[in-house]
Amino acid sequence: MKIVVFVKLVPDLVEELTVDPGGTTLDTTWLRMIINEFDDHAVEQAILLKEKTSTQVIVIAPDFDGVDEVLFTACAKGADQIIKLTGDFSSINNHALARAVASRIKILQPDLVLTGVQANNDIDGSIGPALAACLNQPFVGYVSGVTLEDNTAIVQKEYPGGVIAEMSITLPAVLGIQAAEQPPRYVAVSKVRQVMKTSNIDEQPLDELDNSGFPEVTRMFQSETSAHAEMITGSPDEIADRLVSVFKEKGILQRTNR
Amino acid sequence: MSQDIYVLIEHNQGQVAEISYVMLAAGRQLAGIHGSQLFAMLLGYQAQGLSLDIAADKLLYIDHPALKEFAQDAYLLTLTEIIKSRQPRVVLFGNTTIGSDIAGAVSIALGLDLASSCRYFTSDGKFVSQICGGKIMAEGNLSSGTTLLTMVPGGYKPEEGQSEHPPVIENFSPPVLDNLRIKNIKFIQPESFDIDISKESILISVGRGIQTRDNLELAENLANSLGGVVCASRPVIDQGWLPTTRLVGKSGKHVKPKVYIALGISGAPEHVEAITGSETIIAINTDPKAPIFDIATYGTETDLFDLIDVLVEKVEAAKAS
Ligand SMILES: Cc1cc2nc3c(=O)[nH]c(=O)nc-3n(C[C@H](O)[C@H](O)[C@H](O)COP(=O)(O)OP(=O)(O)OC[C@H]3O[C@@H](n4cnc5c(N)ncnc54)[C@H](O)[C@@H]3O)c2cc1C
Ligand SMILES: Nc1ncnc2c1ncn2[C@@H]1O[C@H](COP(=O)(O)O)[C@@H](O)[C@H]1O
Numbered sequence: 001m002k003i004v005v006f007v008k009l010v011p012d013l014v015e016e017l018t019v020d021p022g023g024t025t026l027d028t029t030w031l032r033m034i035i036n037e038f039d040d041h042a043v044e045q046a047i048l049l050k051e052k053t054s055t056q057v058i059v060i061a062p063d064f065d066g067v068d069e070v071l072f073t074a075c076a077k078g079a080d081q082i083i084k085l086t087g088d089f090s091s092i093n094n095h096a097l098a099r100a101v102a103s104r105i106k107i108l109q110p111d112l113v114l115t116g117v118q119a120n121n122d123i124d125g126s127i128g129p130a131l132a133a134c135l136n137q138p139f140v141g142y143v144s145g146v147t148l149e150d151n152t153a154i155v156q157k158e159y160p161g162g163v164i165a166e167m168s169i170t171l172p173a174v175l176g177i178q179a180a181e182q183p184p185r186y187v188a189v190s191k192v193r194q195v196m197k198t199s200n201i202d203e204q205p206l207d208e209l210d211n212s213g214f215p216e217v218t219r220m221f222q223s224e225t226s227a228h229a230e231m232i233t234g235s236p237d238e239i240a241d242r243l244v245s246v247f248k249e250k251g252i253l254q255r256t257n258r
Numbered sequence: 259m260s261q262d263i264y265v266l267i268e269h270n271q272g273q274v275a276e277i278s279y280v281m282l283a284a285g286r287q288l289a290g291i292h293g294s295q296l297f298a299m300l301l302g303y304q305a306q307g308l309s310l311d312i313a314a315d316k317l318l319y320i321d322h323p324a325l326k327e328f329a330q331d332a333y334l335l336t337l338t339e340i341i342k343s344r345q346p347r348v349v350l351f352g353n354t355t356i357g358s359d360i361a362g363a364v365s366i367a368l369g370l371d372l373a374s375s376c377r378y379f380t381s382d383g384k385f386v387s388q389i390c391g392g393k394i395m396a397e398g399n400l401s402s403g404t405t406l407l408t409m410v411p412g413g414y415k416p417e418e419g420q421s422e423h424p425p426v427i428e429n430f431s432p433p434v435l436d437n438l439r440i441k442n443i444k445f446i447q448p449e450s451f452d453i454d455i456s457k458e459s460i461l462i463s464v465g466r467g468i469q470t471r472d473n474l475e476l477a478e479n480l481a482n483s484l485g486g487v488v489c490a491s492r493p494v495i496d497q498g499w500l501p502t503t504r505l506v507g508k509s510g511k512h513v514k515p516k517v518y519i520a521l522g523i524s525g526a527p528e529h530v531e532a533i534t535g536s537e538t539i540i541a542i543n544t545d546p547k548a549p550i551f552d553i554a555t556y557g558t559e560t561d562l563f564d565l566i567d568v569l570v571e572k573v574e575a576a577k578a579s
Pocket of ligand 2: 466
C-alpha cells in the first residue's frame with residue numbers, strides 16, 4: 001500500500017489578518033502560516049494506518065514559509081518520503097493546486113490520497129474533491145476513521161448531529177479527513193532536529209499553474225458585524241459580580257443543584 | 259445558457275437538511291435578480307415525498323436506487339448530466355458533508371467556476387463568501403458561464419425557503435449508474451446513553467482555551483453550581499476529553515439554552531451556527547478580536563483561569579443569600 005498525504009499551510013487565525021492595499025487578497029507581509037489543522041489530522045491518520053499495515057507514507061506540500069519544518073515533523077512522525085513542490089504560490093487557488101498536485105500523484109500511483117477536509121483560506125472549494133476529479137477517482141470527505149481492506153477502504157463519514165455513515169470506497173481513492181482516530185501526536189523538537197540532519201526533502205518544481213475555476217474577487221474586507229457583545233471589564237471580582245447579576249436577571253440562580 | 263437558478267436539495271435518512279431551505283431563499287433572490295425560475299434538484303429513491311414544502315418553481319426529481327443515500331460518485335454522474343443538459347446560470351450546494359464533497363468535483367469535471375462558503379448575495383447579485391474562520395469576507399461577481407457556489411448558513415432564514423404549495427415536479431432520467439465505487443454500508447446513530455445537550459437550559463461550553471483535560475474540572479464546578487451541563491467545541495472532543503454527545507456545532511448538536519457560557523472558544527463559523535438560538539451568550543476569551551464576541555450578549559477579555567473560581571464562589575454566595 002502507498003498513501004500520499006497532501007498538506008498545505010494556512011494563515012494562523014490567532015494573528016491579526018489584514019487585506020492587501022489592492023483590496024482583493026490578504027496582505028501576506030506579516031502573515032504567519034501554520035499547517036492546516038485538518039491536514040495535520042490527515043498525516044496522523046496515514047501514520048496510524050502505517051502502524052497497522054505495511055504502508056508507505058509520502059507527504060507532499062507546496063512551498064510556503066515554514067513548510068520545511070512541517071515536512072520534517074511529518075517525517076519524524078513516521079512519513080517515509082517528503083516532497084516539497086516549488087514555484088510561485090503567491091496567488092494560488094485550490095483548482096490550480098489540485099491540477100498541479102494531481103500530475104505528481106499520477107506518477108506516484110498511490111492507493112490512497114489523504115488531505116484535510118477543508119482549510120481556512122479555501123475560497124474555491126476544498127482541495128480534496130478537486131484533486132479526486134483531476135485523478136478521476138471517488139472522494140469521501142468529512143472522514144473521521146479509515147480501515148484498509150485489500151482494494152477498499154472502509155470509512156466513517158460524519159453527518160450533522162453526530163450521525164456517522166459507514167461507507168466502502170474502492171481504491172484508488174481520495175479522502176478528506178476531518179479528524180484522525182487519535183489526536184495528532186506530539187513530536188519533540190529535538191527529534192525533528194535530528195530528522196533534519198538525516199532526511200532529505202525531495203524538491204520538485206511545478207510547471208505553469210492554471211488558476212482557472214474561480215470567479216474573480218472584486219473586494220475583500222474584514223467582517224464588519226452589526227452587533228457586538230456588551231463587554232464587561234474590571235477585576236475578576238468585579239466581572240464575577242456582574243455575571244452573577246446577569247444570572248439573577250435570567251432567573252437561573254433559583255434552580256436546585258443537580 | 260439559461261438564466262435559471264438550481265439548488266441541490268440535501269437530505270439524509272428521510273429528512274431534508276436545513277441548509278436546503280437557506281439555499282432556496284438565496285436562490286429565490288437570485289432568480290429575482292436574473293428574472294428567471296428557481297429549480298430544486300432532488301436526487302433520491304422513492305423520495306418525492308420530501309419535496310412538499312420546498313419553495314421552488316419547479317423540482318427536478320431523479321429517482322434511482324443508487325441515489326437512496328448520498329454517495330459522491332453517483333451524485334457526480336447525475337449532477338453533471340443535469341447541468342450539461344440544463345445549463346443553469348447558478349447552481350447552489352451546501353458547504354456541508356454532502357455539498358462540499360460534490361461541488362469541487364463538478365467544477366473540475368465540467369470546467370465551471372466555483373466559489374465556496376457563500377453567506378449571502380448582494381442586491382446586485384454579487385456573492386459574498388467568508389474565509390479565515392469568518393474573519394474575512396470576499397465579494398465577487400458571478401462568472402460569465404454557469405457558476406457553482408457552496409453556501410454556509412446565517413445569511414437567510416430557512417423559513418423563507420419553505421412553502422405550503424408543493425413545487426411542480428419534473429422527472430429527470432438518471433444516467434447509467436453502474437460500477438459505482440462508493441457504497442453506503444450503514445448509519446451509526448449517536449450514542450443515546452448521555453443527556454441531550456440540545457434540550458438543556460444552561461450550558462457551560464469549553465474550547466481549546468481550556469488547555470488540558472484536568473482543567474475541565476473548572477467548567478464542571480461552574481456547571482454544578484449553576485445547575486448546568488458541560489459541553490465543548492470540536493478540538494476538545496477530538497482530544498477525547500468529553501464524549502461526542504457533548505459536541506456543539508456543525509458536526510455536533512445545535513443548542514438553544516437560556517444561557518450559554520463559552521470558555522476559551524474563538525467562535526469559528528462551524529461552532530457559531532449551532533449556538534445562535536441561545537437566549538444569552540456569555541463569552542470569556544482573552545482575544546478581544548475573537549469572533550465569538552460578535553454574536554455574544556456579554557463578553558469579557560479576562561483570563562478564564564483567573565475568573566472561574568471567583569465566579570463559582572460568588573454564585574454559591576448568591577444562592578445561599
Ligand atoms: C467540517 C467541519 C466541521 C466542524 N464542526 C465543528 C463543530 O461541530 N463544533 C466546533 O466547535 N467546531 C467545529 N469545527 C472546527 C472549527 O472550525 C474550529 O476549529 C473550532 O470550533 C475551534 O474551536 P475553539 O474555539 O475551541 O478553538 P480555537 O479556535 O483555538 O480558540 C480557542 C480560544 O480560546 C481563547 N483562549 C485561550 N486561552 C484563554 C484563556 N486563558 N482564557 C480565555 N480565553 C482563552 C483564545 O483566545 C481563542 O479564541 C469544524 C470544522 C470543520 C472543517
Ligand atoms: N493546549 C492547547 N492546545 C492547542 N492550542 C492551544 C492550547 N492552549 C491554548 N491554545 C490556543 O493557542 C493559541 C495561542 O495560544 P498562546 O500563544 O498561548 O496565547 C490560542 O488561540 C490558544 O487558545
